[in-house]
Amino acid sequence: xxxxxxxxxxxxxxxxxxxxxxxxxxxxxxxxxxxxxxxxxxxxxxxxxxxxxxxxxxxxxxxxxxxxxxxxxxxxxxxxxxxxxxxxxxxxxxxxxxxxxxxxxxxxxxxxxxxxxxxxxxxxxxxxxxxxxxxxxxxxxxxxxxxxxxxxxxxxxxxxxxxxxxxxxxxxxxxxxxxxxxxxxxxxxxxxxxxxxxxxxxxxxxxxxxxxxxxxxxxxxxxxxxxxxxxxxxxxxxxxxxxxxxxxxxxxxxxxxxxxxxxxxxxxxxxxxxxxxxxxxxxxxxxxxxxxxxxxxxxxxxxxxxxxxxxxxxxxxxxxxxxxxxxxxxxxxxx
Amino acid sequence: xxxxxxxxxxxxxxxxxxxxxxxxxxxxxxxxxxxxxxxxxxxxxxxxxxxxxxxxxxxxxxxxxxxxxxxxxxxxxxxxxxxxxxxxxxxxxxxxxxxxxxxxxxxxxxxxxxxxxxxxxxxxxxxxxxxxxxxxxxxxxxxxxxxxxxxxxxxxxxxxxxxxxxxxxxxxxxxxxxxxxxxxxxxxxxxxxxxxxxxxxxxxxxxxxxxxxxxxxxxxxxxxxxxxxxxxxxxxxxxxxxxxxxxxxxxxxxxxxxxxxxxxxxxxxxxxxxxxxxxxxxxxxxxxxx
Numbered sequence: 001x002x003x004x005x006x007x008x009x010x011x012x013x014x015x016x017x018x019x020x021x022x023x024x025x026x027x028x029x030x031x032x033x034x035x036x037x038x039x040x041x042x043x044x045x046x047x048x049x050x051x052x053x054x055x056x057x058x059x060x061x062x063x064x065x066x067x068x069x070x071x072x073x074x075x076x077x078x079x080x081x082x083x084x085x086x087x088x089x090x091x092x093x094x095x096x097x098x099x100x101x102x103x104x105x106x107x108x109x110x111x112x113x114x115x116x117x118x119x120x121x122x123x124x125x126x127x128x129x130x131x132x133x134x135x136x137x138x139x140x141x142x143x144x145x146x147x148x149x150x151x152x153x154x155x156x157x158x159x160x161x162x163x164x165x166x167x168x169x170x171x172x173x174x175x176x177x178x179x180x181x182x183x184x185x186x187x188x189x190x191x192x193x194x195x196x197x198x199x200x201x202x203x204x205x206x207x208x209x210x211x212x213x214x215x216x217x218x219x220x221x222x223x224x225x226x227x228x229x230x231x232x233x234x235x236x237x238x239x240x241x242x243x244x245x246x247x248x249x250x251x252x253x254x255x256x257x258x259x260x261x262x263x264x265x266x267x268x269x270x271x272x273x274x275x276x277x278x279x280x281x282x283x284x285x286x287x288x289x290x291x292x293x294x295x296x297x298x299x300x301x302x303x304x305x306x307x308x309x310x311x312x313x314x315x316x317x318x319x320x321x322x323x324x325x326x327x328x329x330x331x332x333x334x335x
Numbered sequence: 336x337x338x339x340x341x342x343x344x345x346x347x348x349x350x351x352x353x354x355x356x357x358x359x360x361x362x363x364x365x366x367x368x369x370x371x372x373x374x375x376x377x378x379x380x381x382x383x384x385x386x387x388x389x390x391x392x393x394x395x396x397x398x399x400x401x402x403x404x405x406x407x408x409x410x411x412x413x414x415x416x417x418x419x420x421x422x423x424x425x426x427x428x429x430x431x432x433x434x435x436x437x438x439x440x441x442x443x444x445x446x447x448x449x450x451x452x453x454x455x456x457x458x459x460x461x462x463x464x465x466x467x468x469x470x471x472x473x474x475x476x477x478x479x480x481x482x483x484x485x486x487x488x489x490x491x492x493x494x495x496x497x498x499x500x501x502x503x504x505x506x507x508x509x510x511x512x513x514x515x516x517x518x519x520x521x522x523x524x525x526x527x528x529x530x531x532x533x534x535x536x537x538x539x540x541x542x543x544x545x546x547x548x549x550x551x552x553x554x555x556x557x558x559x560x561x562x563x564x565x566x567x568x569x570x571x572x573x574x575x576x577x578x579x580x581x582x583x584x585x586x587x588x589x590x591x592x593x594x595x596x597x598x599x600x601x602x603x604x605x606x607x608x609x610x611x612x613x614x615x616x617x618x619x620x621x622x623x624x625x
Contacts, residue, residue, distance in 0.1 A: 052522050073528035085523035089541040098537070099527035146527070 002063065002076075002154035002186030003028045004049060009058035011041075011048055011210075018044050019210040021058060026154075026188060026203075031180050033189045035197040035233070036207035042190045043158055045207070049188065050079050050156050062153060073102075078147035079156040082163065084139045086131040092142050093127040099150045110149075117145040120179075137168045144179070154186035161196065173199060194234055198222070206230050228330040231256045237286060239324070240298045252325035252333055259286060259301040261322035266308070269315030273298065275308055289314055364605075370598035377592035390599035394587070400600075402575040403583040404607075406490055410497070410579055411558045413490075415551055417498035422505030422550065423543065427535075429506070430513050440510075447503040451563040458496045459485060459568045489569045489577035496564050501557075505550045512546035513539065552615055559608050580604045 004026040011019040019041045026032045034042040047053040049060060051072035060068045067075050078099075086095050093114060100110045118124045121141040131139055140160060147155055157176070161169045177200050180187050191197055197204050198218045206213040206221065206229070214226040218234075225231035231239050239256045247255045263269065264287075273291035285306045288297040300316060308314060325333040374386040394400060429440055446454065462469050463484040471481035484492040516539060524534050562581045565571055571578035571586065578586070584604060588597020 050526060052525070072522075072526045077526070079523065079526045081519045081523055083517060083519050085517065085519035087520060087524070087538060087541075089544075090537075098524070098529075102528040102533065146523075150527070 002026075002152075004154060004186065004188070005059075005061040005064075006049070007059040007061065009045075009048060009060060010056045011044055011053065012056045017210070019048070022210070022212060024205065024212065024215070026186060028186055029184045031177075031187045031189065031200060031202045032205060033191060033197040033201035033203070034205050034207055035191055035194055036213075037233075038192055040207045041210040042192075042207050044210075046079075046156055046158055046188060046190045050077055051075050076153040077156055078150045078152035078154075079158065080140075080143045080147050080160045082159045084131075084143040084160075084163075086139055086142055086146075088131055091128050091130055092123060092134070092145075095131065095142055096127075096145045096149055099146060103150070113149040114145075117148045120148070120182075121145050121175075136164050137172060140164065140172055141175075144176070148179075148183075152185070154188060157187065157189040159190055159192070161191070162193075169196075176200065195236055198234065204234075206233060224332065225256075225324065226332050228254055228256070228326050231324055231326070231332075237299045237301075240296075242294060242298075244293070244295070246293065247325075250323065250325055253328045254326040254330065256324035256326065257298075257318045258322065259299040261319040262298065262300045263317040263319065264300055264302045264306070265315040265317065266313075267315065269317040271298075271316045271318075273314055273316060275310055275312045275314055278309065287314065289316065291316070367598045367601050370594055371602050373595045373598075375593075375595040375598075377594060386595070390595045391603070394596055394599045394603060399575045399578065399583055400603075403578045403580045406575070406577060407559065407579040407581075409490060410494055410561060411555055413494040414498045414501060414558050415554060417494065418501045418505040418554065419547055419550060421498070421502050422509045423540075423547075425502070425506040426509040426513050427539075429510055443506055444503045446500055447507075449500070451500065452567050454500055455496055455564040455567040458492075458499070463492060463568075485569050486573055489573065493561075493564055493568060493577055496568070497558065497561055500564075501554055504554070508546050508550050509543060512543050516542045555611065555615060556608075559604075559611065580607070 006022060006024040008021040008023060009019065010017070010021045022045075034045060036042050044053060048055055051067070051070060055068055058068075059066060062075055062077070087098065090098065096114050096117060097110050100113065105113075114127070115124075118127055121144060123138070123141055123145060126134060126138060126142075131142065134142065143160070160176075161172050164172060173196060176187075176189075180200075189196075189200060201218055203215060204218055204221055205215050208229055214221060214230045221230060221234045225234060225239075228241060232241060235258055237259050239258045240262075241254055241256050243254050247253060271291050271294075273289035276288040276290050276297055278288070279286040283303075285302045287300045287302065287308065289300055290297045298316065300314075302308075327333050371390055372385060372387065373383045374389070375383045425443065429436070429443065433439075449457075460467070465471050465481045465483040468481075470484070474481045482488075484495075520538055520542075521534060524538050529537065560581050561579060562585065565577055565579065565582045566585075569577045571582045575583075580600070581604070584597050584600040587600050588594050
């Protein structure tokens with residue numbers, strides 16, 4: 001069981017308030033991702049839950065029990081660190097056994113759980129190696145193995161994939177998602193990469209400067225961002241945000257339209273522009289289109305291969321039902 | 336990449352230094368070797384003659400030699416034990432955040448900059464003196480009999496003085512090692528449920544192993560040749576209770592004017608030091624690889 005409740009949790013380092021009072025509930029078995037730009041307090045929030053930082057104010061409850069002042073080891077949580085934090089002088093086996101040894105489990109039980117974890121994570125052949133002899137992805141798996149064997153109430157991940165190369169990252173992302181499906185344990189995952197957030201999460205928490213900007217499922221955030229920040233942060237490539245007279249036409253201060261919701265035509269449309277840079281990905285082509293009167297070029301997605309190049313004139317039409325409107329405070333205007 | 340040409344010129348340019356070093360080492364060494372086979376007493380100048388291994392026989396059968404050998408070992412091991420254990424404890428203490436950290440760290444390093452003769456004099460006259468010393472005053476204030484450190488426990492006292500000098504060195508090296516420990520490892524072990532003492536034992540101590548090796552290696556080299564502290568405080572006495580090999584050789588050659596015997600002792604000391612060095616390198620030098 002791993003239901004984590006934050007009740008008006010506040011964190012200040014000296015005079016600097018990193019996290020203003022914040023409420024959040026993480027349901028049992030949920031995969032929750034904290035996402036936000038660097039320095040938004042997402043790692044601090046995770047460390048508060050882990051108990052590695054003291055809460056300045058408020059209460060943390062794990063399974064309805066007050067855990068605010070419990071030491072990290074007593075909270076029943078396991079953490080995977082960004083640097084993996086493996087013990088370099090111990091073999092993989094000893095690394096994985098360490099938390100069980102500290103908990104005083106019997107030798108047979110330790111062996112059983114190590115074998116099970118090693119099998120689940122494809123580490124069986126590496127059990128007697130030292131972390132220094134492993135690749136980044138293998139180290140990552142050892143760190144996860146060390147977390148699994150404790151059978152924690154919840155897993156905490158602190159940007160676990162940021163030290164891996166792009167291909168490995170996609171693989172590990174899948175493995176962690178599968179692990180979550182299999183164990184059905186609560187997982188709290190911190191990342192600055194919104195793609196990771198979108199692909200893995202049951203629930204995304206978007207943070208900025210310690211504030212929760214929005215909480216919701218990936219598609220909720222994608223379809224109905226609560227404000228300009230979330231709109232710009234979620235989705236890849238970024239949503240086009242347009243201000244000025246064009247926005248006022250739609251009765252808003254800012255309007256947003258995703259690259260995939262713009263229709264491309266060479267003949268006619270609402271906005272006329274000139275193609276700048278184009279990025280060909282094979283399945284998609286992204287054009288950066290300069291439109292007169294718009295401050296920034298718009299990003300547009302065209303499916304497949306399109307035979308347009310630099311300097312060509314292009315017509316764009318926003319898909320009206322996917323147009324997002326925001327008021328002067330940056331908040332979403334309901335349709 | 337070094338071409339043949341540049342390698343040639345590199346060798347050419349480095350050769351003066353190499354030759355100087357070689358001369359610096361080889362000339363005294365060969366002279367010592369040469370003297371050790373002579374009957375050479377400064378009181379009888381011009382009477383030198385070749386005596387074969389007589390000097391060695393006298394030196395190695397001298398009861399003072401075994402006492403000195405034992406004292407040397409006790410001194411080295413004693414100081415190593417105190418400085419390594421004390422250094423770890425001090426490093427752990429100094430690693431904690433506290434007010435005035437910078438100043439305290441400088442103060443801790445300070446004894447290392449005091450010359451051995453000076454610190455030995457300070458210890459002898461201001462601390463260990465049975466009449467005027469601080470320890471004597473403290474003992475009297477507690478109603479105890481003052482303890483005459485340098486005559487009742489000469490070797491232990493010298494171990495104390497030398498340890499005081501080398502503790503900063505050990506502390507400094509171990510402190511930097513401790514600070515290079517990845518904080519996430521400590522946090523991970525904390526999450527894994529290890530209390531402080533186990534974190535120290537399973538995480539910190541293995542991390543310090545390499546630095547401890549360095550401390551032991553460097554200190555052993557210097558501790559084998561402790562001299563000034565003994566000369567200033569006990570003069571090797573009472574009897575031979577605080578004479579180490581270095582001091583015995585000094586006595587032989589400069590107090591008894593027996594240059595031949597002293598040189599033989601010197602050669603024996605060189606051989607012993609090399610045996611120790613080989614063992615140290617074999618046993619713990621492995622830690623320095625990888």
